[in-house]
Amino acid sequence: MGPLKGYRIIEIAGIGPGPFACMMLADMGADVIRLERPTGARGLDSLPANVLNRGRRSVGIDLKHADAVELILRLVEDADALIEPFRPGVAERLGIGPEPCLARNPRLVYGRMTGWGQEGPYATMAGHDINYIALGGALAHFGRPGEVPVPPINMVGDFGGGGMLMAFGVVCALLEAKSSGQGQVVDAAMVDGTAILMAMVHGLRAMGFWDIEKGRNVIDGGAHFYDAYETADGGYISVGSIEPQFYAELLRLTGLEGEELPHQMDRDQWPTLKERLAAIFKQKTRSEWCEVMEGTDVCFAPVLTIEEAPRHPHNVARQVFTEVGGVVQPAPAPRFSRTPGEISRPPSAPAADTDEALAEWGLSEAEIAKLRSAGAVA
Numbered sequence: 001m002g003p004l005k006g007y008r009i010i011e012i013a014g015i016g017p018g019p020f021a022c023m024m025l026a027d028m029g030a031d032v033i034r035l036e037r038p039t040g041a042r043g044l045d046s047l048p049a050n051v052l053n054r055g056r057r058s059v060g061i062d063l064k065h066a067d068a069v070e071l072i073l074r075l076v077e078d079a080d081a082l083i084e085p086f087r088p089g090v091a092e093r094l095g096i097g098p099e100p101c102l103a104r105n106p107r108l109v110y111g112r113m114t115g116w117g118q119e120g121p122y123a124t125m126a127g128h129d130i131n132y133i134a135l136g137g138a139l140a141h142f143g144r145p146g147e148v149p150v151p152p153i154n155m156v157g158d159f160g161g162g163g164m165l166m167a168f169g170v171v172c173a174l175l176e177a178k179s180s181g182q183g184q185v186v187d188a189a190m191v192d193g194t195a196i197l198m199a200m201v202h203g204l205r206a207m208g209f210w211d212i213e214k215g216r217n218v219i220d221g222g223a224h225f226y227d228a229y230e231t232a233d234g235g236y237i238s239v240g241s242i243e244p245q246f247y248a249e250l251l252r253l254t255g256l257e258g259e260e261l262p263h264q265m266d267r268d269q270w271p272t273l274k275e276r277l278a279a280i281f282k283q284k285t286r287s288e289w290c291e292v293m294e295g296t297d298v299c300f301a302p303v304l305t306i307e308e309a310p311r312h313p314h315n316v317a318r319q320v321f322t323e324v325g326g327v328v329q330p331a332p333a334p335r336f337s338r339t340p341g342e343i344s345r346p347p348s349a350p351a352a353d354t355d356e357a358l359a360e361w362g363l364s365e366a367e368i369a370k371l372r373s374a375g376a377v378a
Contacts, residue, residue: 002029
């Protein structure tokens with residue numbers, strides 16, 4: 001039922017952003033087959049409970065086998081897109097780079113998911129999320145003043161700047177291919193994605209509204225009205241009362257209304273005002289502050305863990321989370337009124353669906369048996 005129903009996509013298995021992109025595409029209805037080593041040598045990424053692998057079947061394949069390369073090129077003939085996770089040049093050495101793939105299927109969208117991109121001084125280096133967001137200009141701005149930068153898990157590089165960028169790029173190229181009849185290469189690099197996620201900050205800096213020192217700005221934890229605070233029971237709440245009318249609500253609900261306070265945007269007074277608010281928020285538990293602030297325009301929410309978030313009434317009402325195969329996980333997003341996405345199946349163990357998937361992609365039983373006998377698939 002998803003909006004991508006009818007599209008066929010080949011995923012060459014990788015870690016992090018590639019699987020995330022393919023999860024999103026599968027959630028939206030695309031038929032995605034995951035080609036991976038049958039041994040599951042990537043550790044955690046091959047566990048059946050790995051949410052990133054949901055919604056698609058796993059084909060065990062030896063990419064270094066000549067028959068496996070020919071199999072991929074045959075699958076490409078009936079595919080709309082292929083996504084690969086290798087460093088620059090690896091797919092070419094394997095014989096499944098853009099040139100042979102597009103020769104087999106000129107309409108193919110060929111997605112390349114890397115950290116540094118296909119060219120540049122860093123292109124062939126190893127790296128991880130922390131490195132890409134460091135070079136992309138984001139990491140320096142996460143954390144408290146005078147402290148080392150704090151990695152924001154791997155939300156910015158791997159998933160926002162990587163996987164989501166790839167999914168967006170593939171869908172854009174698929175739309176263009178419908179009108180032009182031609183495929184193309186999508187070069188999705190996490191350093192590029194990190195940079196574009198910082199677009200607003202670049203604009204604020206150019207207009208003189210962003211201090212280069214972290215913890216000195218409205219939305220980086222510098223302001224007393226935009227931060228997280230500890231409560232009496234050791235929990236945390238968040239406030240984001242930027243606009244004057246929301247700030248007035250914050251003052252009213254914290255009991256500061258009527259006091260002669262510095263102007264909201266007096267940055268020199270932010271540390272002092274933050275101490276005042278910290279002391280006030282420590283006087284009640286997190287649930288007590290929820291009773292005070294929920295339903296108001298103060299811009300408030302409790303700070304929830306991944307175990308708590310699925311149980312919050314708002315998330316329950318919107319069905320933000322679901323359970324598949326006994327694993328609680330985020331539901332497909334965004335939402336569509338007519339063609340909703342869905343999780344078609346839980347993650348498969350490596351090579352669990354080789355025969356089923358290849359048969360549905362047009363191979364006969366005899367061909368599959370021959371590939372298995374040769375060691376090309378498992």
